[in-house]
Amino acid sequence: MTSRAVIIDRPGELRIAPAEPRRPGPEEALVRVAWSGICGSDREVFTGHRPAELVRYPVVPGHEWSGTVVEVGADVTADLVGRPVVGEGFRNCQVCEACRRGENNLCGGGYDETGFTRPGAWSDHLTLPARLLHVLPEHADLRAAAVLEPAACVAEACLKLGAAAGERIAVVGGGSLGLLAAQLLAAASPAELVVVDPEPGRAELAAACGATELLGPEQAGRRAGRFDAVLEAAGARGTSDLATRLARRGGRVVLTGVPAADDRTLSASHLVLSQLTLHTVFGASSRAWVHAVRAFVAGVLDPSRIVGREFGLEDAATALRLLGERRDRVVKVLLRP
Numbered sequence: 001m002t003s004r005a006v007i008i009d010r011p012g013e014l015r016i017a018p019a020e021p022r023r024p025g026p027e028e029a030l031v032r033v034a035w036s037g038i039c040g041s042d043r044e045v046f047t048g049h050r051p052a053e054l055v056r057y058p059v060v061p062g063h064e065w066s067g068t069v070v071e072v073g074a075d076v077t078a079d080l081v082g083r084p085v086v087g088e089g090f091r092n093c094q095v096c097e098a099c100r101r102g103e104n105n106l107c108g109g110g111y112d113e114t115g116f117t118r119p120g121a122w123s124d125h126l127t128l129p130a131r132l133l134h135v136l137p138e139h140a141d142l143r144a145a146a147v148l149e150p151a152a153c154v155a156e157a158c159l160k161l162g163a164a165a166g167e168r169i170a171v172v173g174g175g176s177l178g179l180l181a182a183q184l185l186a187a188a189s190p191a192e193l194v195v196v197d198p199e200p201g202r203a204e205l206a207a208a209c210g211a212t213e214l215l216g217p218e219q220a221g222r223r224a225g226r227f228d229a230v231l232e233a234a235g236a237r238g239t240s241d242l243a244t245r246l247a248r249r250g251g252r253v254v255l256t257g258v259p260a261a262d263d264r265t266l267s268a269s270h271l272v273l274s275q276l277t278l279h280t281v282f283g284a285s286s287r288a289w290v291h292a293v294r295a296f297v298a299g300v301l302d303p304s305r306i307v308g309r310e311f312g313l314e315d316a317a318t319a320l321r322l323l324g325e326r327r328d329r330v331v332k333v334l335l336r337p
Contacts, residue, residue: 004337005123006316009058011048014317019060021125024073029080029130031087035146036121037064038316038333039176040235043323045116055116062120062335063089063113066145069133076130084140086148088132088289089114105156105283113283122316124337134293143310147180147303147332148292153281154181154233155295156288157254160279161229163188170220170227171211172196172243173234176332177256179209179306181231184292186210187300194227196220196242197234205331208305217242225249232257241265247276254279306331313337 005019024030042061044050065087069080092099093109114120114128136145154177163169169190171178174197182195186209195206195214203214215223217238224245232243235257244266247253253276271278284292295301308331311319319333 003124004313005060005119006062006313007058007060008046011046014046014320016314016316019123019125022127024071024076024127024130026074027076027130028073028127029069029076029133030071031067031085031126031128032070033062033065033067033121033124033126033337034084034142035066036062036335036337037146037149038319038323038335039064039150040323042115043320046320050116054111059116060119060123061115062122062126063115064146064149065121065126066136066142066148067121067126070125072130080130080133080135084136084138084142084145085133086136086145086293087114087128087134088152088284088286089149090283091118091129091132102287103285105285122313122335124313134289136293137297140297141304143307143334144302144304145296146334147176147307148289148296149284150176151180151184151296151301151303152284152289152292153177154231154256155184155292156284157181157231157233157256157279157281158184159288159291160281161185161231161252161254163190163229165189166191167228168192168226170194170196170230170243170246172220172230172232172239172246173236173257174199174202174206174214175234176306177233178231179206179331180301180303181233182206182209182211183301183305184295185231187295192227194220194223196246205306220246227251229253235259237263238265241267244270244274244276244278247274249274250276252277252279254281256281303332307334308332310334310336
């Protein structure tokens with residue numbers, strides 16, 4: 001079985017190389033990758049800006065993917081072979097206190113994730129623990145399903161936000177995470193669902209994802225204290241502070257973005273005096289994955305809406321460059337092995 005993989009040997013050095021697929025061992029599955037996504041964290045791996053404890057070079061990137069099971073190891077049901085799947089990235093231990101609480105994204109066994117510390121899906125094939133797989137319906141759109149990993153991350157945020165029908169909701173950030181969050185939140189029938197983004201050209205795309213309006217940060221700032229619930233999904237300087245100021249007193253805020261530089265603008269006094277409920281999210285638990293996959297299967301979530309460009313595996317370097325050029329319609333970039 002021949003296979004190729006994109007390998008980042010060290011920051012700034014990327015190559016395509018033959019990569020013999022690793023046969024699945026006990027409790028593992030071998031997947032033929034259909035599509036793999038590119039996100040900002042992949043670009044950080046390439047540029048060297050990802051924290052050292054969160055990457056292990058050389059690495060095959062690719063934590064967003066979809067594919068079909070082609071082989072399983074011992075102690076895995078043979079019924080998985082031929083099934084379309086997506087898979088969780090965190091290689092959690094299942095026995096620590098966090099895992100037993102259901103917070104397997106916070107595993108006490110240490111950070112270990114497909115595409116960062118383990119070979120990822122920028123490859124023709126991927127081997128991983130079968131327990132991490134989520135099986136999709138037979139004729140599922142695997143192009144759209146490749147975006148279910150970021151959808152699971154914002155599903156975690158949406159579950160913490162606990163949006164209710166008739167509430168006023170704001171999403172700060174109109175990139176991949178923000179637009180996927182808008183789709184999930186729209187399912188709660190809010191009275192108002194505003195996406196905040198500095199690029200006005202994304203208004204049409206935001207509306208297609210369920211937003212009632214797209215506002216620039218300055219426009220949104222004039223509505224401070226209006227929203228019952230706010231989800232921050234930008235990770236830019238000042239966006240966490242903006243999210244907390246958009247929330248009404250007694251409101252709820254979930255932060256998902258991690259600014260590239262240390263952002264000290266968040267006001268503790270404002271949080272206390274406004275009595276805000278504040279949550280943060282790192283990755284996605286299995287519970288969030290189930291939520292995202294169910295929404296996808298039910299047709300509530302359509303990740304294909306945010307896919308802007310597609311490239312072959314051999315054009316990964318070009319795709320990475322495109323990711324750094326913010327464009328109205330180019331939100332999510334995919335690779336196809």
